[in-house]
Amino acid sequence: MKKFLLLVLISILTxxxxxxxxxDCLTVLINDFEKLESCSESKVxxxxxNGKKVYLxxxxxxxxxxxxxxxxxxxxxxxxxxxxxxxxxxxxxxxxSAKYVKTIWKK
Numbered sequence: 554m555k556k557f558l559l560l561v562l563i564s565i566l567t568x569x570x571x572x573x574x575x576x577d578c579l580t581v582l583i584n585d586f587e588k589l590e591s592c593s594e595s596k597v598x599x600x601x602x603n604g605k606k607v608y609l610x611x612x613x614x615x616x617x618x619x620x621x622x623x624x625x626x627x628x629x630x631x632x633x634x635x636x637x638x639x640x641x642x643x644x645x646x647x648x649x650s651a652k653y654v655k656t657i658w659k660k
Contacts, residue, residue, distance in 0.1 A: 578628035579608065583658050586610050597658040602651040603644065607631065609651075623648065 583597055594614035600607050602623075611621040613635045620633035623643050632643045641648050 579624075579626070579657075582608075582610070582624060582628055586612075587658075587660065593660055595660045596656055598656050599654040600651040601654055602648065603646055606654070607643075607651065608657070609634070 586595070586597065590610070590612055592612060592615035595610075595612045598609045598611060600609060606626045608624045608626070609621055610624065612619050613621050618637040620636035620640070622633050623631045625631055632640075634641050634643065634648050
């Protein structure tokens, strides 16, 4: 029984620390985006895409050929959309199928 409780406790702590890490890395990405990439219309939106949360760092309003990066909740860059070529494919799927959840940051 003690081993089981220890295993449960370790699992809870591990899961909690992963969530905190995800939040921390997104905060870092947003801070860097705000300082280096953004203009007055920039924002970061959360979407549901292929069954997972993704974040669109949207600075497409800054210039017609700027791309907007798409990151997963672990801060892995999945790709970009927009730009002069008008790309909309992320991981082989059209990002148009993504469902908007909320804006998490706006300049």
